[in-house]
Amino acid sequence: MDLKTMTYIVVGLTFALYLGIAFWARAGSTKEFYVAGGGVHPVANGMATAADWMSAASFISMAGLIAFMGYGGSVFLMGWTGGYVILAMLLAPYLRKYGKFTVPEFIGDRFYSRGARVVAVICLIICSVTYVIGQMKGVGVAFSRFLEVSYELGLLVGMVIVFFYAVLGGMKGITYTQIAQYCVLIFAYTIPAMFISLNLTGNPIPQLGLGSTMVGSETYLLDRLDQVVTELGFAEYTTSVRLNMTNMFAYTLSLMIGTAGLPHVIIRFFTVPKVKDARTSAGWALIFIAILYTTAPAVAGMARLNLMNTIEPTQGEHLVYEERPQWFKNWEKTGLLKFEDKNGDGRIQYTSSKDTNEMVKVDNDIMVLANPEIAQLPNWVIALVAAGGLAAALSTAAGLLLAISSAISHDLLKGVIAPNISEKQELRASRIAMAVAIAGAGYLGYNPPDFAAGTVALAFGLAASSIFPALMMGIFSKRVNKEGAVAGMIAGITVTLLYVFQHKGIMFIADTAFLGDMSANWFMGIEPNAFGAVGAVVNFAVAFAVSRVTAEPPQEVQDLVEHIRVPTGVEGAQDH
C-alpha cells in the first residue's frame, strides 16, 4: 500500500476515534464543561495533562532544535519537565483545595480585587492565544505534507474536529479525547525512535541506545557524533553551550516557572476529586511526559548523525545531488530543505561555514517528521508519525481554547459583566465563547501575524513574569495584598515585554527594535526568550515592597489562605 493511502487510513481512524469520544462525553452542566465534573481519576488526568502539555512544538520541533543545538538544547528538556515539580509541590494541591473553576478567579478572590482578576484574564488570553496560533499552524503543516491537501483545507478539517469535541464536551470531552490522543502521539514518537536506535546501536531502548556503541564498532554513538560534527566545523555536540551559562540558567528557569504558570496546564488539576489526587496526578503527568522527553534527545542525536551520514557517507566523499534520496526531494518541495550548489561540483557539501555550506536551509521541524524516512522505516511508521503530530497539535489547541473560553464566560461575563446569569445561560455562553475562540484561532492560523514565530517565547515570558508569582504569593504569603499583587503583575509583564520588544521590535516588527537584536546589548548576556525569569524576580520584589507600605489584607482573605493550606474538607470545583 502506498504511503498516502496508508496515511489517510491511520489519520482517518484516529479522527473517527476522537469524534466517537466527543459524542459519548457530552457536557450537561457548567461543572462538567469547565472541570469535567471534578471526578477524573489521577492517572487518567495525568495522561490528559501530558497530551494537553505536549504540543506540536514538543512533538515536531523540540528534537529538531536539540539536534542542531546539542547540549544547549537541554534548556528545553529540563525547563519543560522541571516546571512540573514546582507545579506538583507549590501550586496544584493548593489551587485544587481552593476548588473553583479558573486561575483568574483565584487571583481575583485572593487579592480581593476585580482589577486583579481582569489583569489575570488579560495575561491568560495573551498567553493562550499566542500559543494556539502555533498549534493551528502545526495542524496545517502536518496535513499539507502528509495528506497532500492544501494548508488551508488541512486547517479547516482540524478546526471542525476540535469544534466537535470541545464545544459539545467542554473539559469532559477534551479530557477523554486527550487520553486517546496521548496514546496515539506517544506510540508515534517512540516506535520510530526504537527502530532507529536498534538500527544504529542494536539497543531498542533509545534512552540506552544514545549511550551505547555503534553497531559493529567499539565507538560510542555520542563520540562518533561529536567527531562527525567537529570535522565539519560545527561545535561539539555534547558540550555546545547555548550562548553562555548565565543564559542557559535563566532560560531553563524561565521555562520552568512559565510551565508552572500556564493556565491551561493548571486548570487540568481542578478536574481531580481530592487534594491528594492533585499531588499524584502531577507525578503521573510527569511520567507520561518524561517518556517523550527522555526519548527526544536520542531522536535528536541519532537524526543528526543519520543526516550527516546521508550527505557525507564517508569522510570527504559527498552525496551526488542527482542521487539524493526520495525524502530529500519531498522536503525540498515544501521549502523546508534547500540546496544550492555553490562550488558547482554537483555534490552536496554541508559545513558550518557560510561560504561553503550548500545545505542553505535545513528547518528544525524536518528532523522528527523526516526521521523515519531518513532511516528508511516502513510506511505504516511514517503514517503513524503524521497521526501523532496531529494528535499533539489538536490536544494542546483544545486545552488552550478551553482556558480562553472559560476565562471569557466565567471570569469576564459571569464574574464582572453579568453576575446574575443562570447556569444554563453561562453554559451556553461558554459554548459560544469556545466557538468564537476556535474561529479566531483558525483565522490567525490562515493569516499568521508576522510575530507568530516569536510568540511562544512571549507566552512563557508572560506566564513566568505575571501569573506564576501572583499564584505563589497568593498561597505562601498572607501579607501580600491587592496593591502589591497588581503592581507586581504589571511591573513583571512590563519589564519582560519591554525587554523583548526593545530587542525584537514592538510586536516583533523588526524596524522598531530600538536596541537591535544583538547580544552586546543583552542584560547579563540573557537572550529575550529567557527573560521571563528576570521579570518574575521584578514581580516578586515590587509586590513585597508595595505590600509592606500598604494595609494588610482583610481577615477573611487571611482565613482563605489558611483554608487552602489544609487538604481536608475539599469540595468539588464549585459554582458560587
Added chain:
Amino acid sequence: MAFQSESDAKAYWKENLGLMVKLMVVWFVVSFGCGILFVDALNTIQLGGYKLGFWFAQQGSIYVFVVLTFYYAKKMGDLDRKYGVDDE
C-alpha cells in the same frame, strides 16, 4: 478546620515547608547544578557512552523530577494522616 489545635496547624505547615525545601534543593542540584553549573566537571566522568554532565542535562534530571513528585505525594499523605487531615 480539622486540626486538634492551633499549634497542630502550625506544626503541620512547618513540616510541609521543611519537606518542600528539602526536595526543592534536590530539584535545583540535579538540574541547575549537575546539568548547568557543574556540567564541565561532571563531563570528565563517563556513564557508558554519556558524559555525566550531559546525561544529567538530557536524561538524569528528568528521572529525578519524576521520583521527586511521587516522593512528595507519598510523604504528604503520611503527614496528612499524622495530623488527622487526610481527606478520606
